[in-house]
Amino acid sequence: MNEIILEAKAISKSFHDPITVQVLKEISFSMHKGDFVSVIGKSGCGKSTLLYILSTMDTDYEGDLLIDNVPMRNKKEAELAKVRNEKIGFVFQFHYLLNEFSVLRNVMLPGLKLGIHSEKEVEERAYQKLKILGIENEAFKKPNQLSGGQKQRVAIARALINNPLIIMGDEPTGNLDKKNSEIVFNIFQELAEVYNQSLLIVTHDNEFAAQTHRIIEMEDGKIIKM
Amino acid sequence: MKYKLILSISKSLLLARWKQTLVAAIGVTFSITMFITLLSFMSGLNDMLDNLIINRTPHVRLYNEIQPSKIQPIDNYSQYKNYHNFVSSIKPKNERLEIYNNAAIIKALKKDIRVLGIAPKITAQVIYNVGAIDITGVINGIDVEAENKLFFFKDYVTTGNYIDLKNTPNSIILGKGAADKMLANIGDVIQVTTTKGDRMQLKVVGYFQSGLQDLDKVQSYASITTAQKLMGESNSFITDIQIKLKDMRSAPVIAIEYQKLFEVEAIDIQTANSQFETGSSVRTIISYAVGVTLLIVAGFGIYNILNMMIYEKMDSIAILKATGFSGKDVNRIFITIALSIGIFGGSMGLIFGFGLSNVIDQIPFNTAALPTIKTFPINYNPKFYMIGSIFSLVTTYFAGYFPSRKASKIDPVIIIRGK
Numbered sequence: 229m230n231e232i233i234l235e236a237k238a239i240s241k242s243f244h245d246p247i248t249v250q251v252l253k254e255i256s257f258s259m260h261k262g263d264f265v266s267v268i269g270k271s272g273c274g275k276s277t278l279l280y281i282l283s284t285m286d287t288d289y290e291g292d293l294l295i296d297n298v299p300m301r302n303k304k305e306a307e308l309a310k311v312r313n314e315k316i317g318f319v320f321q322f323h324y325l326l327n328e329f330s331v332l333r334n335v336m337l338p339g340l341k342l343g344i345h346s347e348k349e350v351e352e353r354a355y356q357k358l359k360i361l362g363i364e365n366e367a368f369k370k371p372n373q374l375s376g377g378q379k380q381r382v383a384i385a386r387a388l389i390n391n392p393l394i395i396m397g398d399e400p401t402g403n404l405d406k407k408n409s410e411i412v413f414n415i416f417q418e419l420a421e422v423y424n425q426s427l428l429i430v431t432h433d434n435e436f437a438a439q440t441h442r443i444i445e446m447e448d449g450k451i452i453k454m
Numbered sequence: 455m456k457y458k459l460i461l462s463i464s465k466s467l468l469l470a471r472w473k474q475t476l477v478a479a480i481g482v483t484f485s486i487t488m489f490i491t492l493l494s495f496m497s498g499l500n501d502m503l504d505n506l507i508i509n510r511t512p513h514v515r516l517y518n519e520i521q522p523s524k525i526q527p528i529d530n531y532s533q534y535k536n537y538h539n540f541v542s543s544i545k546p547k548n549e550r551l552e553i554y555n556n557a558a559i560i561k562a563l564k565k566d567i568r569v570l571g572i573a574p575k576i577t578a579q580v581i582y583n584v585g586a587i588d589i590t591g592v593i594n595g596i597d598v599e600a601e602n603k604l605f606f607f608k609d610y611v612t613t614g615n616y617i618d619l620k621n622t623p624n625s626i627i628l629g630k631g632a633a634d635k636m637l638a639n640i641g642d643v644i645q646v647t648t649t650k651g652d653r654m655q656l657k658v659v660g661y662f663q664s665g666l667q668d669l670d671k672v673q674s675y676a677s678i679t680t681a682q683k684l685m686g687e688s689n690s691f692i693t694d695i696q697i698k699l700k701d702m703r704s705a706p707v708i709a710i711e712y713q714k715l716f717e718v719e720a721i722d723i724q725t726a727n728s729q730f731e732t733g734s735s736v737r738t739i740i741s742y743a744v745g746v747t748l749l750i751v752a753g754f755g756i757y758n759i760l761n762m763m764i765y766e767k768m769d770s771i772a773i774l775k776a777t778g779f780s781g782k783d784v785n786r787i788f789i790t791i792a793l794s795i796g797i798f799g800g801s802m803g804l805i806f807g808f809g810l811s812n813v814i815d816q817i818p819f820n821t822a823a824l825p826t827i828k829t830f831p832i833n834y835n836p837k838f839y840m841i842g843s844i845f846s847l848v849t850t851y852f853a854g855y856f857p858s859r860k861a862s863k864i865d866p867v868i869i870i871r872g873k
């Protein structure tokens with residue numbers, strides 16, 4: 229068995245506006261290296277909320293989160309930013325690329341921020357990632373010149389640039405048509421099988437979920453099946 | 455490496471909204487341009503007006519004054535030492551205006567390292583005789599070369615050559631106003647009478663114009679030997695010693711010191727001309743106030759534009775944060791944007807400010823009162839450029855500070871969820 233890379237211990241979260249509602253109730257689970265996990269559940273059951281906590285962007289919760297066996301509680305904002313930069317690749321439902329930069333530069337930015345490799349190397353790597361996703365020809369376009377499916381692939385390339393421990397996605401195919409969803413899904417599958425990449429993907433697409441290694445099903449802020 | 459990245463991100467964000475950025479930069483440019491021009495011009499004018507006085511006023515002047523003796527004979531009488539003595543109708547005794555022992559004093563002054571230069575002088579009350587009419591006046595007997603070195607005598611001799619005063623025996627340079635009254639031309643011989651009644655013929659070799667009309671109606675210049683002859687005194691006679699110091703600000707202290715040391719009267723320039731100091735400092739304050747106001751207005755422009763930019767770039771900021779940029783990085787990016795606007799706008803402002811000052815410097819400005827001034831006066835003091843650049847950086851920094859802080863506090867979850 230592979231080592232554990234992500235562990236949630238009794239994570240709970242409540243919103244207090246306008247009234248106190250507990251959206252996550254003692255969520256506990258763990259992921260191993262190379263796992264391809266999907267999270268499903270009805271709209272409003274707390275999937276996105278959980279993902280924001282797991283990605284360290286939301287720090288307002290009870291319970292413990294361990295990434296790479298390191299507890300995330302009590303870490304400072306800048307330290308969490310570093311964790312996100314090094315260890316987590318995030319793919320959103322909306323592509324969220326920076327239109328001021330070229331496609332290639334968008335992919336490079338987290339790599340440049342990491343600052344381990346020279347700009348030249350980062351550029352080379354970014355190009356490789358675009359190649360894996362089959363969009364190397366668009367490298368020098370601006371993001372707003374791409375189709376939705378292409379943008380999402382650029383976002384995946386960006387998530388991959390620092391060879392993260394885990395890629396998280398919040399309905400990454402939610403905004404795409406059938407064909408593009410399939411392309412993105414195949415990419416995820418290839419990453420999991422060929423590159424042994426760990427993935428945690430929230431989805432509404434049950435067909436998609438069925439093909440992942442493991443399904444976590446949520447309801448009313450609780451895990452009911454995993 | 456890290457700063458290079460922040461710089462490149464800032465640059466991209468800036469260029470993406472280059473029109474707004476340009477407007478903000480132009481605001482800074484305009485205010486710095488005006489700041490530089492205003493201060494250069496104002497301080498040029500100030501210097502001109504001050505020089506009117508300061509150039510020709512000694513920092514310390516040593517002289518004798520006719521005044522009653524401070525110690526009356528009764529004070530020396532030991533029996534009445536502890537009494538309060540009333541003496542009425544004291545008159546000044548027959549004391550001469552001459553500075554005694556002036557050769558020794560001058561020698562001592564020349565050794566004083568605080569002293570820049572010394573020019574001896576004789577002030578003689580005279581009456582110019584023009585036909586049947588007499589006009590009162592003052593003849594200053596000067597050491598022509600020392601006077602020129604310390605008080606730029608040459609600049610104020612508008613007609614004729616100042617050195618003729620030294621080279622031509624019994625010559626005089628008349629104040630322009632006095633010359634006009636007497637209808638005296640260059641080369642004419644005029645007659646003057648001293649207060650003691652002695653008469654003397656003097657040859658006019660030039661006109662003098664100080665810029666102060668009242669002065670020019672009265673004052674004339676002769677060489678020190680001519681003045682001594684005129685007054686019938688020996689060649690050791692002088693009435694004033696004019697001193698220029700290396701540091702003008704020390705004048706009041708030194709004046710008091712010399713007064714004690716040489717047992718003469720001493721007056722410093724600050725006491726003699728206090729009103730000028732006040733005038734120029736008020737003018738300086740006004741120009742600074744206007745300049746600073748302009749800069750602050752430009753600062754608000756930058757503040758607005760940055761605020762707007764941050765509003766537009768919410769998504770980008772959220773993404774940067776989600777992909778591992780910290781709040782501090784985001785803060786730095788926006789501060790860099792603000793400072794770039796400040797540096798670019800500010801340096802353009804310095805260049806334009808210099809240009810505009812130069813243009814004003816070329817504009818002819820002729821006035822009878824100021825014979826040495828041909829164009830508007832400009833003071834190209836590097837200090838203004840320093841203050842201008844520091845101020846443009848400080849205002850843009852503060853204009854960027856609050857928007858940047860706001861940007862760094864943006865919570866990516868709220869933005870991403872909000873889509």
Ligand SMILES: Nc1ncnc2c1ncn2[C@@H]1O[C@H](COP(=O)(O)OP(=O)(O)OP(=O)(O)O)[C@@H](O)[C@H]1O
Nearest residue numbers: 243244245246251270271272273274275276277278
């Ligand atoms: N900022 C907030 N303030 C108050 N309640 C919130 C806030 N954000 C989310 N919620 C509530 O928390 C619950 C969980 O929301 P969440 O976005 O996690 O659902 P989800 O499972 O991702 O749904 P979907 O599948 O539609 O994306 C919802 O009931 C929602 O109304």
Ligand SMILES: [Mg+2]
Nearest residue numbers: 275276277398
């Ligand atoms: Mg959701």
